[in-house]
Amino acid sequence: MPGRPPPKKRRQRRSWMWRYRRFLFLIGLLGFTAFAGVLFVLSRVPLPDAVPEAQTTFLYSADGSRLATLTGTENRISVELTSVPRVVVQAVLATEDRKFYEHSGLDPLGLVRATVNDVRGGKLQGGSTITQQYVKNTYVGRERTVWRKLKEAVLAVKLERELTKDELLERYLNTVYFGRGAYGVQAAAQAYFGKDVNEVGLREAAYLAGLIRAPESADVNKDAETATNRRNRTLRQMVETRAITAADAAEVERQDLAGYVVQKRNMAPRVVASEAGTEYVVDYIRRILVRDYGEQVVLGGGLRVKTTIDVGAQRAAYNAVYGVLNRVTDPSGALVAIDDEGRVRALIGGKNFNDSKVNLAMGADGGGRGRQPGSTFKPFLLAEMVKEGYSLESAFPGPAEIVLPKADNGKDWSVHNYDDTSFGSNVNMIEATRNSINTVYAQAVSEIGPTKLMEVAKDLGVTAPLRPVSSLVLGTVEVAPIDIASAYSTLARRGERIAPQFIDSIETADGKVLFRATTYRSRVLSREQADAVNTALVQVVERGTGINARVKGAAPNTLIGKTGTTQDYGDAWFVGASTKLTAAVWMGYPEGNSRTLANFRGGRAVTGGSVPADIWRRFMSAVTQGEDLTPFPTVTKFSGKLLGNSRTNFRPSAGSGTTATTGKARTTATTVRRSTTTTSPYPSVSPTTAAPPGPTTTTPGQSEAGLIGPD
DSSP states (O other): OTTOOOOOOOOOOOOHHHHTHHHHHHHHHHHHHHHHHHHHHHHHSOOOOOOOOOBOEEEEOTTSOEEEEEEOSOEEOOOOGGGSOHHHHHHHHHHHOTTTTTSSSOOHHHHHHHHHHHHTTOOOOOOOSHHHHHHIIIIIOSOOSHHHHHHHHHHHHHHHHHSOHHHHHHHHHHHOBOSTTEESHHHHHHHHHSSOGGGOOHHHHHHHHHHSSOTTTTOTTTOHHHHHHHHHHHHHHHHHTTSSOHHHHHHHHTSOGGGTSOOOOOOSSEEEEOSTTHHHHHHHHHHHHHHHHOHHHHHHBOOEEEEOOOHHHHHHHHHHHHHHSOSTTSOEEEEEEEETTSBEEEEEOOSOTTTOOOOTTTGGGGTSOOBOOGGGGHHHHHHHHHHTTBOTTEEEOOOSEEEEEEEETTEEEEEEOGGGOOOOSOEEHHHHHHTTOHHHHHHHHHHHOHHHHHHHHHHHTOOSOOOOOGGGGGTOSOBOHHHHHHHHHHHHTTSEEEOOBOEEEEEOTTOOEEEEOOOOEEESSOHHHHHHHHHHHHHHHHHSTTGGGOOTTOOTTSOEEEEEEOGGGOEEEEEEEOSSEEEEEEEEOTTGGGSOSTTGGGSSOOOTTTHHHHHHHHHHHHHTTTOOOOOOOEEOSOOSBOSSSEEOOOOOOSSOOSEEOOSOOOOOOOOOOOOOOOOOSSSSOOOOSSOOOOOOOOOTTOOTTSOSSOO
């Protein structure tokens, strides 16, 4: 319109970002500089030491076979990448990091996506590459912060520069958690399939890979549907990466997971043993290891412990003890076997570790208490006699009962023979040992003195506390079967003591030797002195109270032994040896004197020469089968001082083997004894092992119960 001013142009409004563009630029510049600075600082920080990962400790038998595993709450067994089947690697890469062999440790798009999501307060997301996952598991932990993610990214790049891809993948596969307390593919294969990882196929590999992102919820025992879906998704991803064909995937998808995934086992700190009766010896070795190395190292240090246990001997020992004591109402039994190098080859501490964890073979060291050894203590007095130069042909009267004035700590000491049997007026120490005559031994210990008996018993291998009382010779102190076995093994080695050994060597998972057993030997008796004692103990087995321990086919003089029965039949023992192996057998009720062996299975009382001797024979028959046993050197003539006032010639049994002469015989006298027909030494025991039957011949000195004397 004429004369009308032109319209004013509308001024375009600027956005707030435009208005504050300089300020925002400054903030962005500072933020970028700070971020770059942080990355620079982190890049200059040296790679921290990896946190040591717990590993399972293994115990091996003497032949190298696996005996047991010791684990804590984590079960971890490291393996080399070459031991992992290719299909397992393919399954993990398909699900976790398809470009693992192409990237340099980071997935940039994935990292930005996770970081932005975290800043916006969304559900926190983890690093997507295998390298980042390994860094999280090993170096930076699982703290949910942006700082942790930045540090994780930097360390992932640094690791990629220091390690090869295969090294990184091996470490990842040994540290990733699969659930059920299993860390690493080897532990996972055992936890879910009961097999080693090198036995895993496609179906197992797909299941394991599906566990990594959700190990608890994807366990088939908890959620079969989720577990199946994750396995099948892994299979589809493997098809996409061309690791398998669609037909391979379809075949596995048709299989029910419950058909090849085992039930979950309790993963609390525990001992898992593989052989009958091994739990007791494994538990004892575990406590030795914890004492010396600490629980953390033992249950998570990945130790490789070679024990001295012989699996065959261990099995034979368990069958011998609990093949005989096979009824619910039967008493308990224990057995310890030690070879000529001091190595414990077998140990039976009880019938069922789950029912009772008290190790009856170890006494107080096994969580219980010792047991009275009875007459198995008598040979220790013989050892002291020969050390002091006394002849074992020294003779004493053998009445049914004797009272020794002031012999019991100043009181009169009344001693009876078993079944109140009299053995005449002149019985030497060898015959007193053969027939286990209490009254003769009571007189002998009164002459020698209980203090010296106590000292020689300790020298031979008894570690239990002892008191110097006269009744010690009759076994009134409490000792463990391991102690008695150790002392008799000293005799079997002709007077040379070696402390019992349970562990041969200890190594770390990477082969570093922490311990290797060294045999320390000490001479307690001269060979000639030990030969004299062993000569008496040969007589026990060949024609005395221990005749039921004779091994079928064993040559004369190849076995020594001694029976033991305590007052009121509280405990029964047989301890014996060949030149290569010593074994102690104990039988009784763990609760002690409140229950006795006086009415075993409704029949006769159990003595050391009956059930324990039979158990010992069964064990020795099994472990010496096919061997030619070496005879013990036999002394036929004894010199030395007289203990007491008379001497009676020793008359060796027929068929003596190697002879060792220590002097000249003197006078001869006849010992009075009774002779009866032998019957079954105990009632209603059905053989359950392949051990040959015991001797059935009638022998002078045997009673109807299979013995004379208290045993």
